[in-house]
């Protein structure tokens with residue numbers, strides 16, 4: 001077989017965001033676009049003699065992109081690629097395979113929670129040999145390379161049959177097609193008390209798992225229904241579809257409305273959960289009660305020792321800066337360290353590798369631990385099930401017990417989507433310019449204690465990440481955070497994060513939007529969201 005060197009122009013704008021390179025599918029399918037980025041990856045990390053994992057969330061173009069990446073890996077001299085059957089791998093399963101096989105990293109094809117299809121989004125990200133997303137230094141080097149490379153290497157060959165598990169060859173490269181679920185399911189079985197969870201299901205416990213027509217369907221059916229004995233039909237939307245059935249595979253109350261309706265109905269099951277496009281996020285819902293992701297992280301940290309994999313306790317916890325401080329209170333009670341990182345899972349990798357943290361989480365429905373180097377949706381669902389099986393309490397009882405002990409961090413995120421980029425940039429610039437004068441000001445009855453633009457120094461390697469989001473702290477402990485999304489593909493998305501701590505007298509069971517009303521008004525007054533972007537109400541509230 002021959003290797004062709006294709007001459008091309010460098011492609012500007014292939015800059016990875018919070019989680020890899022995401023663009024409209026049509027852009028990725030355009031001439032040389034996917035190839036340019038993949039060659040940049042291989043040029044930066046090196047391919048000669050190396051072994052990589054490859055898989056994706058099954059969205060439109062996933063299968064064809066996999067064939068291109070395989071041909072390019074072979075042309076660049078890779079020794080072996082481990083690929084999920086049908087080019088399918090959830091993000092946490094890919095992270096696990098990278099680690100389990102001690103490979104040189106992996107390429108994950110996903111735009112995660114963004115919709116899929118010919119008119120929607122596609123994405124590619126590279127994960128390192130530790131199984132975690134490439135850190136900023138590496139993605140920056142890839143980006144620089146995309147702007148200069150003038151040729152890429154491609155093997156001329158037919159498609160590899162990815163429909164059958166087993167070994168094949170592509171020129172000199174070994175292609176191992178593996179069951180996407182088996183190794184991951186075994187890992188879960190090693191961490192959780194499957195016997196206790198199975199006994200709970202046998203005892204009549206009912207659950208609804210909504211995979212949103214995305215990648216976790218086969219994982220959920222195998223683990224929940226086959227291995228844990230949940231009733232057939234527990235898993236819904238369990239067949240991955242190229243367009244996710246037209247759904248928006250973002251597990252939040254807005255996009256997983258069917259699940260929310262069911263969990264708040266008269267005949268609601270005991271427990272509900274949903275996961276996102278690539279399976280790294282989770283939403284957890286009890287009968288008649290929604291669990292905010294920040295609270296979920298805190299509850300998991302406080303109860304993790306109830307699961308066999310975490311019986312010895314946690315080394316520390318880490319959360320992204322916009323995530324509520326609820327988990328910090330748990331860490332304090334446990335006498336362990338807590339870390340605050342910028343948004344994006346890549347910032348947790350060093351802490352996990354160095355053994356400083358065991359459990360990490362983000363307010364955006366992402367939780368995970370040191371079992372892989374990605375957030376892991378089904379892992380969080382299984383840890384919740386393990387905790388419920390041991391405590392024999394409802395989700396509502398677990399939450400109210402938690403708030404009674406630690407107090408409650410009322411929390412909400414308001415997203416304002418598809419704002420014209422120049423308007424969003426102008427708003428953030430004006431807000432950043434105002435920060436030095438904010439301390440002491442009173443807005444909507446709240447006194448500002450301080451404000452800054454979050455910068456993070458990695459405690460392990462000393463790397464510094466600037467401008468990670470504006471934080472405004474009030475004297476009563478309330479907090480506002482504003483940042484622009486790094487995963488969108490249309491205009492800008494403003495994320496406004498709102499938090500207020502209640503120890504008791506204020507009440508622990510208010511509606512979060514009511515509890516936060518003053519903080520919300522202060523945020524609009526300070527940022528001028530209506531003045532700059534013409535928006536008074538958010539598109540998505542979580």
Ligand code: VG1
Pocket residue numbers: 018019111112113114276280281320343344345362363364366484485486487488495
């Ligand atoms: C969002 C979330 C962030 C998450 C990222 C990737 O980023 O806020 O917490 O790590 O998505 O998640 P942004 O920049 O749009 O706010 V995933 O599951 O889409 O890979």
Ligand code: CO
Pocket residue numbers: 091112113276277278279280281
């Ligand atoms: Co995701």
